[in-house]
Amino acid sequence: MTFKTLDDLPEDIAGKRALVRVDLNVPMADGLVTDKTRLTRIAPTIEELSAKGAKVILLAHFGRPKGKEVEEMSLRPVALALEEVLDHRVDFGSNCIGDIALKEVEEMASGDVVLLENTRFHAGEENNDPEFTKQLAINGDIYVNDAFSAAHRAHASTEGLAHLLPAYAGRTMQAELEALNSALGNPTRPLGAVVGGAKVSTKIDLLENLVSKIDVLIIGGGMANTFIAANGAQMGASLQEADMHDKARAIMAEAAKNDCRIILPIDGRVTTEFAANAPVEIVDFDENTKLRDEQMSLDAGDKAIKNVIAEFEQLNTLIWNGPFGVFEMPPFDTATMATAKAAAELTKTGRLVSVAGGGDTVSALNQAGVADDFTYISTAGGAFLEWMEGKELPGVKALG
Numbered sequence: 001m002t003f004k005t006l007d008d009l010p011e012d013i014a015g016k017r018a019l020v021r022v023d024l025n026v027p028m029a030d031g032l033v034t035d036k037t038r039l040t041r042i043a044p045t046i047e048e049l050s051a052k053g054a055k056v057i058l059l060a061h062f063g064r065p066k067g068k069e070v071e072e073m074s075l076r077p078v079a080l081a082l083e084e085v086l087d088h089r090v091d092f093g094s095n096c097i098g099d100i101a102l103k104e105v106e107e108m109a110s111g112d113v114v115l116l117e118n119t120r121f122h123a124g125e126e127n128n129d130p131e132f133t134k135q136l137a138i139n140g141d142i143y144v145n146d147a148f149s150a151a152h153r154a155h156a157s158t159e160g161l162a163h164l165l166p167a168y169a170g171r172t173m174q175a176e177l178e179a180l181n182s183a184l185g186n187p188t189r190p191l192g193a194v195v196g197g198a199k200v201s202t203k204i205d206l207l208e209n210l211v212s213k214i215d216v217l218i219i220g221g222g223m224a225n226t227f228i229a230a231n232g233a234q235m236g237a238s239l240q241e242a243d244m245h246d247k248a249r250a251i252m253a254e255a256a257k258n259d260c261r262i263i264l265p266i267d268g269r270v271t272t273e274f275a276a277n278a279p280v281e282i283v284d285f286d287e288n289t290k291l292r293d294e295q296m297s298l299d300a301g302d303k304a305i306k307n308v309i310a311e312f313e314q315l316n317t318l319i320w321n322g323p324f325g326v327f328e329m330p331p332f333d334t335a336t337m338a339t340a341k342a343a344a345e346l347t348k349t350g351r352l353v354s355v356a357g358g359g360d361t362v363s364a365l366n367q368a369g370v371a372d373d374f375t376y377i378s379t380a381g382g383a384f385l386e387w388m389e390g391k392e393l394p395g396v397k398a399l400g
């Protein structure tokens, strides 16, 4: 994977117009930004370009306006929040193309920062329409993509622009790609992955890709129930997908062919009530397990937790997506919390490189209080999963 970074910028960047694609899909309530994490993440790229004297023109989408102007999806309030994070004036242009954008950019001085309106107000953005891309490109001398989280989409501002202007990865994009590459592209083995969460059907591509690349696949959550049932167990009212048993068996066979061990929970926290603090019984799992019709497994059990931690201790690199159980509801957060803490501890003592990503995974690790202790946490949900699935991300490819 080769791409240019801000280290490769031309010497004479001062006064040049840098079109910078960023992720401004921040949570908002009552017209105010409620979480500024994403703004903090893009600050280094903006500040570096501005300090070098470039005119920084920010492009981003917000929500799904489907090619129409939708007032509630305007980026105007985000410009104000960004101003606070950057401690630098951020002007706003109420259209990302046409006369308004042109005028806004013409009036910029070296080091200025302007945010242009939601790119998705134009259908050409999602269609990657060459005409629309040209209209964006006339406002830039170079293109910087700092939005890894949008890199799985081949849209005008995430992919098309890279073909029209000299293209560079921003600092956040660079950090993300370097972390992901050290975890799956060029890992220190043994390499293991945790794949948990609700359903096998939504993570088939992921499982199929991983078993040919990694040494140990640790399966948790509702997905594990499907695998255990595919081996012959009766899982009662547990979340599991009967129509995925053949797939699960095929994945196990493929893993065996590739010398990838699959670790399933050897016991589970079983209850008859899908509720917080419901009474729990720990039940051993194997192919002969027969849960009663009303019983369901909502988390891995204590032996399974010990087993998973012992596996972690043998690894040098760990990739993580998906919880071991219904972590939103105690005590079914037990396995996710205990294993996350163990992975964090191994990382802190330098024995493990740990990379995690995906929406639920990030909130589970935050809940365990260990998000800062992992080597890298990707907040890019869809892009992270597609990367884990081994898919080429168009926004990244175009930078190469």
Ligand code: AMP
Binding pocket: 196, 197, 198, 199, 202, 220, 221, 222, 223, 225, 238, 239, 297, 298, 299, 321, 322, 323, 324, 325, 326, 327, 328, 360, 361
């Ligand atoms: P995913 O989006 O596929 O990563 O799934 C995350 C969701 O899976 C979380 O909301 C968990 O509550 C849910 N989950 C994990 N384990 C189980 C389980 N054993 N039964 C039902 N839901 C589960």
